[in-house]
Each structure stands twice: as structure tokens, then as C-alpha cells.
Amino acid sequence: MAVAFTKEESAETAAETQLPDRAISPHPNLVTEDGWKALNVALQEAREQYEAANALEDVNERRRQAAVPFRDLRYFNERVRTAEVMTAPASNEAVAFGSTVTFSRDDGRVQTYRIVGEDEAEPKHGTISYVSPVARSLMGKSVGDVAVVGNNELEIVSIT
DSSP: OOOOOOTTOOHHHHHHTOOOOOOOOSSOOEEOHHHHHHHHHHHHHHHHHHHHHHTOSSHHHHHHHHHHHHHHHHHHHHHHHHOEEOOOOSOSSSOOTTOEEEEEETTSOEEEEEEEOGGGOOGGGTEEETTSHHHHHHTTOOTTOEEEETTEEEEEEEEO
């Protein structure tokens, strides 16, 4: 889409306001109930930031300030639209989406992660995406089972 330039607007400013879309995963957009709430909060925050930027008087500053919130608004609108809220697992017999699984590694480390949607995954905070190699190898397994990830073996210690 072409942008018409005015005296107040430079080509540099226009380029700053046309940010590329955030990448959308090709995987189904599975989310936990907490993930669904977080997506809606992020959408509302992007909407508020976009509205605040559009209230600015200076056209160049308005476009500059609105660029990121507008991109985020497009992203979160799509993620909310395509979200499939998954209920908590009915059983702790096998690892499933939403399970919290503790496993031991070959090197003796013991780790615990909850398996969640892509947008809500934060490994440093104990959550991993259901499409991650570790989560995919653990899915469907039970306590005592061994999953293989690359050259590593993970033995499932508990599922909650």
C-alpha cells in the first residue's frame, strides 16, 4: 500500500509506521484458560495503547507511537479469534496439554514444566509450549516412562 507524503511527514517516518506483522504459528492455537485470559488482557492493552497513540496531535508522532500497538492489535485479534481453550486434563495418568510434569534427566537434573499454548510458554517460569520437542516427547507418557529428546532420556517422575 502506498503512503502519500505531506510536508510534515518524511519517508523515514512513514517507514517506521509500517511494521511487519508478528509471525503467527502454523500450529493449532491451543490455550489454557489462563492463557485465554492473558490473550484477552494483551488485546485490551494493545487497543488502549493504540487509542492513546491516536489521540496525539502531531501526525508524525501519532504514527510512530501507534505502529507497535497497531501491529500487536492485529496479532492479538487473530490469536483470540483462533484460540481453542483446552480444559484441564481429567486424569493425571498420562501427560497431556495442561499437565504439569516432573522428569529427571540423564545428568541427574530434575525439572518440572506445565505444558501450555505457544503464547503462554515461558520456560524460565516453568511453562513450555505443547509443540516444543520436550513436550511432544512427553505427551501420552505415564509416570516411570522414558521419553527421548535428541540424545537425552527423560524419565517421568510425576504428573499433576
